[in-house]
Structure formats: structure tokens, C-alpha cells
Amino acid sequence: MRGIVLAGGTGSRLFPLTKAISKQLMPVYDKPMIYYPLTALAQAGIREVLIITTPTDQHQFRQLLGDGAAWGMRLEYAVQPTPGGIAQAFMIGEDFIDGDSVGLALGDNLFYGFSFEEVAIDPTGGEAAHIFAVQVRDPSAYGVVEFDDAGQVHRIREKPEDPQSSFAVPGIYFFDPSVVEIAHRLRPSERGELEITAVNDHYLRRRALTVTCLPRGAAWFDTGTFTGLLDAGQFVHVVEARQGVKIGCIEETVWRQGWIDDAGLQRLAETQMSSGYGQYLAELLSEQTVRGGRR
Incomplete structure (x- = not known):
């Protein structure tokens, strides 16, 4: 399995902070934001990762992360010329994926209290796609997982005005190699983007989608807003200060994995x-x- 961290976009929700720097390079307490999703992929056993950036920001990511050799990883880079939706990452990374399964993490997402380690053992949960769901207060801001009376996933909708559940899809996904072909067949949504929800829906209609609900004690932050960035930083600070362990520490993760x-x-x-x-x-x-x- 290979990994992709999508770190493109304009970061307009964080203007003026992100007018001169990528939001994925902004600090979340004591680390750059991108350390957190990169660590999540490493916890899943993924050592080869493609970092997708804007054309103007790529040199800064290279300066920060290098080629990954010091971490026992292999990092490559690609450019997203203009924001075209999350699913566009599979088209940009087609040559990198090269027929393997792939884990995609959004560069502004932070996870805590749930290890993706089991995903490394069975990357798609016995199916062709594996995504997650987490309970949130305002699900209409995200893709929403809706369940039928039997508790089975009924459908997934992108930012619905009338969400039928409080379970949002956080920004980490695992797919089999067919995801590249699926992405190529997608049509842009009304927003002009290739929606990841459309990819998930494709697998759902094939009955090839596994959805794991994160446990109640798990935490997920979308750090792409002022409030989200502040909340995530405060959360990391409190946990690290109280427990004496770091969240999103890529160096510790690769060491514990035995990669260095x-x-x-x-x-x-x-x-x-x-x-x-x-x-x-x-x-x-x-x-x-x-x-x-x-x-």
C-alpha cells in the first residue's frame, strides 16, 4: 500500500494567515500541520508517500520533509495546479500508485485516540474501500454517513443541508487500485470539483465499502479554519503536557515501526x-x- 497526503488548495478559509504560506505548514502547537496526517499513514504501515502541493509551496515542503530517507520512508512530490477536488489526487498520483492500494490523508486533518495500525494488516477491511465515520456537532460541513434502520450504511452525502445523521467522514481513506479508474470516470460536481464522496458512493453501490466508526474517545480535527486550528493546537498542548507523550511525532512513529x-x-x-x-x-x-x- 502506498500513501498520498493532499496538501494543495489555497487555504482561503485561513486568510490572511495563508496568503504567504501553505496551511499544511502552519503550526499545530509544536509541529507543522502536515506531520499529523503523515504520522497517521506511517502508523498504518505506509512507508512510500506522495505529497501533493501547490506549485508555489512545493519547495517549502521539500525543505521541511526532504526525501524521507532519515525517517526510513520514501517521499515523492507532485503538483496540484488548481484545486480540483480530493478525488483529483488519485489522477495526479496515478503513476506513483502504480497499481497498488492507496491510503489518502488530507494534509489538514489530525487524529488522536485511534490507531490505523490494523489497516496495515488488512488495508481495505476485506473489501475494496475502507473509510471512517466520527460523530460531530455540525455534520452539514462534511460528507455525512447515513444509516438505515438496521444500522447499515445507506448512503453518503456531501455537505447536506438536512443531514440524517451526525456522523461525518474524516479525511483519511483507503482504497484498492481501482480507485484510479473510478476517479477518471467522475464528473465535476456543482462546485466544479471531483468529490471524494462520489468515490465512496461508487464503492458503496458495489457493496465494497467498509465504514468504521471511530470510538467515542477518539478525537478528529479539521484544522482548515481559525477555530479548528486553535482547537487542535490547544488539544495537542494539553495532552502532551498532561501525559508527557507527543501526538503526531513522525520520528517516534517510524522508530517504533522499526524503520530507523x-x-x-x-x-x-x-x-x-x-x-x-x-x-x-x-x-x-x-x-x-x-x-x-x-x-
Whole structure:
């Protein structure tokens, strides 16, 4: 399975903050926003990831993330010339996907309290597509999962004015290789975009879609608005301060996955000591010595 992080778009909901910088490079407390979805894909066992950016922002992403070698990953880059919808990512990334299954994460989404580790074992849940649902207060701002009387998924609608459930589809999706062909066959919506909801609906009509509801204790943030960005930053700060563990720490994730060794983690720590971020990474190695291995 390969991964895509969609980090394009104008970020207009965050103007003027994002007039000169991509929203996916904005800080969510102590990390760039893109660290969080990248970590979610790494937790799912995905080591090869395509970062899709705007033409003007790509050099900044390359400067931040590099080629992924220091993390035991392979990162490639592609351009989304103009916003054309989430499903456009599969067309842009067609050569990168190269007939494999693919996990797509939106670059402005943050997850906590749910590991996508099991997705790495069976990436599509035994079906052709695997998406998630999470209960929210205002589902009309998202794609909404609607259920029938038997509790089965009945349909998925994009930003309905009259949502029939409070379960929204968060920005992480896993598909089999046929998603590329499906994306090519889509027609733009009234918004002029290739909607990810149309892709999900295609699999649903084939009875090939698995929907997993995130547990009640899980948290999901869409950080593409002022409130969402602030809420996510405060949430990360509180959890990290109370628990002493970091959320969305890609270095820790790849180390625990065994993609880099202790020496590799130490090198990453040494370059970031001044901010305290590196001290946290170094402490992971100390904890391992005390506890007798990685947790």
C-alpha cells in the first residue's frame, strides 16, 4: 500500500494567515500541520508517500520533509495546479500508485485516540474501500454517513443541508487500485470539483465499502479554519503536557515501526535539541533502556 497526503488548495478559509504560506505548514502547537496526517499513514504501515502541493509551496515542503530517507520512508512530490477536488489526487498520483492500494490523508486533518495500525494488516477491511465515520456537532460541513434502520450504511452525502445523521467522514481513506479508474470516470460536481464522496458512493453501490466508526474517545480535527486550528493546537498542548507523550511525532512513529534504529533516532534528536523537541526524542531512547525495549 502506498500513501498520498493532499496538501494543495489555497487555504482561503485561513486568510490572511495563508496568503504567504501553505496551511499544511502552519503550526499545530509544536509541529507543522502536515506531520499529523503523515504520522497517521506511517502508523498504518505506509512507508512510500506522495505529497501533493501547490506549485508555489512545493519547495517549502521539500525543505521541511526532504526525501524521507532519515525517517526510513520514501517521499515523492507532485503538483496540484488548481484545486480540483480530493478525488483529483488519485489522477495526479496515478503513476506513483502504480497499481497498488492507496491510503489518502488530507494534509489538514489530525487524529488522536485511534490507531490505523490494523489497516496495515488488512488495508481495505476485506473489501475494496475502507473509510471512517466520527460523530460531530455540525455534520452539514462534511460528507455525512447515513444509516438505515438496521444500522447499515445507506448512503453518503456531501455537505447536506438536512443531514440524517451526525456522523461525518474524516479525511483519511483507503482504497484498492481501482480507485484510479473510478476517479477518471467522475464528473465535476456543482462546485466544479471531483468529490471524494462520489468515490465512496461508487464503492458503496458495489457493496465494497467498509465504514468504521471511530470510538467515542477518539478525537478528529479539521484544522482548515481559525477555530479548528486553535482547537487542535490547544488539544495537542494539553495532552502532551498532561501525559508527557507527543501526538503526531513522525520520528517516534517510524522508530517504533522499526524503520530507523536507535542511532537514526539519536541523529534526528541532535538536530532539534534547541527547541526541546529533540530532547523528547532523546528521552525515548533513555526510556527504552530503563524499560528494556521499545513499547
